[in-house]
Amino acid sequence: MLSKKCKYAIHALVYLAERYQQGPVHIQDIADAQHIPKKFLEAILLEMRNAKILHSKKGKGGGYYLYKKPEDVNLVEIIRLMDGAISMLPCVSINYYERCEECRDEVTCGIRDAFTGVRDETLKVLSRSTLAHIVKRQRDLGK
Amino acid sequence: MLSKKCKYAIHALVYLAERYQQGPVHIQDIADAQHIPKKFLEAILLEMRNAKILHSKKGKGGGYYLYKKPEDVNLVEIIRLMDGAISMLPCVSINYYERCEECRDEVTCGIRDAFTGVRDETLKVLSRSTLAHIVKRQRDLGK
């Protein structure tokens, strides 16, 4: 399961993607619209700013806006940033690899083998899911 | 990420699947072989017994053994039992569904849409991965 933090991040990004190139949006606006505690959202947005997904403008009339193009931000990137590994096991993780303490030999481990398959399929779907794709999809669905 | 509990469960089940129909195996044997704390493993095996995956025999010469056939136990079942939902969001979960607090309308939610795809692919791979499949795979790989 994704953490609330990660869910909030995705919702906030979709909200900003819907307002792409329309100037900065207040944290408060996003918080109100998406029902996210403002202070918590602050930390989340800051983290995404540091990751160069967002930019911000301080002072009056300031706020956050997408820095990357909506078609260049996918769910893989967001989840990795917020929650870490995508894989279900550390020993099959690409970005957060850790050796299995339990298994003797990774190469002949049937369990590892199964979860490598899960990882690959998950990455395939998540990398196709960009902000642009999500926004388009909900417009098509008639939002 | 799977919990340690779940990983232990899978390792224990594979160990028992390798010894299918060869009589009861002591908790201690499994614990030693798979490097699982014995007391913790006790609780895990008990839970799988209550779920009718394993049977046990008490007293001298007792132990645990697979009740279901190795080809009838897949990773979906084990993960659901140990960790709960497979999905990354409660609102797309089949067995552990919960309504999203954040989103207004589930039908037009592009986020939900993306994670439904992830869920389906994950379930596809995990349900193919039975204990029999895992054991065979590691024999083929030359364990």
Added chain:
DNA sequence: CCTAAAGTCTACTAACTTACTAGATTTATA
């Protein structure tokens, strides 16, 4: 240049979950 409105930074905390452990009890076999 002052003020209000915005984001930034540091530090804390309550509640929950995870990964266990201890110890008494029950059951079955030889």
Added chain:
DNA sequence: TATAAATCTAGTAAGTTAGTAGACTTTAGG
């Protein structure tokens, strides 16, 4: 009846999650 095994009850320490509080900095506009 002794012993070896699983079972049951009841904890607990450490880590993570989901926040909150409050002071600080920056900027636009009057």
